[in-house]
Amino acid sequence: MHGAKQHPADGHPGQWVLIAPGEATLYLFNSGAQQLFEVKAFHEEYRSWFIGQTVQQDGRLLFVTPMDPLFLILYYLIKANKEQQGKFQPLDQVVLDSEYPSCPLLLKCADVKQYIHHVAEEKEIGSQKFHKYSQEKTLKWLKKKVNQTVKALKSNNISVGERVHAATYISGKQITDTKEDYVRYAHGLISEYIPxxxxKELLKYLGLPELRSPAPEPPLKKRKLSDVPVEAEEDYTKFNSSNLKTKKANSKMSAAQKALAKVDKSGMKSISTFFSSKPKASK
Structure with a gap:
């Protein structure tokens, strides 16, 4: 990011300027500072440009978009209105910033003085004009910006419904774009450039309620058990464990084992008797 007194090596001094009403952003003035552009950088690691037979180490891709300078002037109007308690002042005393000395170039942009009445009250004394911030006029102007954004979104067939609902983690059936979705999405885009x-005041002015995450769904109710005792339709005692064990044991016996089981074992000694200690002979 370039500072207020810095500019790219291949850029013309005074064309690249850093103004920070809110977060620091890079802006570009054309020759003569007649028009303001916002510069967005798309940057990924390990990127370079091949230009002819050379390699440009800085692999950023810059997007330059025309921008209404009133959005930046608005910041200084609001600041001066708080510091000077709503007093009228000349614009060149309002749009001043010690950290960003190039910000007065905003007043040189075409039609700024012609359209400043959209965000400020104006008073003329002699040949000099004085201004102070007007929230009422600003909200009316911002509403027009929102409507213009909605029109642009629709004309370019940009779907916004899923994006709006995703912001509040709303899940469900297929989402269709509604008028409120477009207005809410446009409000979000405009809000990136205002305090x-x-x-929040613009949200109320547009008649949009604040989005809140939906309440969690209640847990499934357990089935209520009947108070009437249930009787077994069949006698299951015949499947007791002893019968089952005997049945399982018999099913696993081989034919030889079954034949051996039928042999008369009366008078036969158990095999364990051959390994038991012999009784001592009496003296």
Whole structure:
């Protein structure tokens, strides 16, 4: 990221400037600072560019998009309104930042002074104009921006329903895009360029309730057992364990074992008697 006094080696001094109303972002002014562009960098590790017979080590891909400078001026208007307790001031005394000395270039952008009334009240004394932040005008202007964004989303056939519901972990059947989904998604895009407090006010102004995660589904109810005693329809005592063990033992005996079992064993000694100690002879 380039600082306020830095610019790319191949860029023209004064064209690349860092302004930070909120989070630090890289912006680009065209020649003469007539138009403002937002610069987004797509960057992955181990990426380079092959240009002719050379290799450019910086493999970032920069996306440059035209941007309304009022979004950046809005930050300074809100800040001055809090610090000066709602007093009218000249714009060149409002859009000042010691950390980012290039921010006054915003006032040079085409049509800024013509459209500043969308976000500020204006008072003219003699040949000089004074301004102060107006939340009422700003919300009205932001609503137009939301409507323009909704129109662009629809004209480009961009589906937003699943993205909106995914943000609140809502699961269920197939999701279709509704008017509220488009407005809510557009509000989210616009909110990336305005303070959080203003984003919440815009949400109310658009008539959208705050999204909340759905309550967890209640556990399944257990089946209620009947109080009436249940009687067995069949006598299961015939399947007692002793009968089953005898049946299983018989089923595992071989034919020779079955024949041996039928032999008369009366008078026969057990095999264990051959290994028992002999009784001592009497003296």
């Amino acid at each position: 959080e407090d203003l984003s």
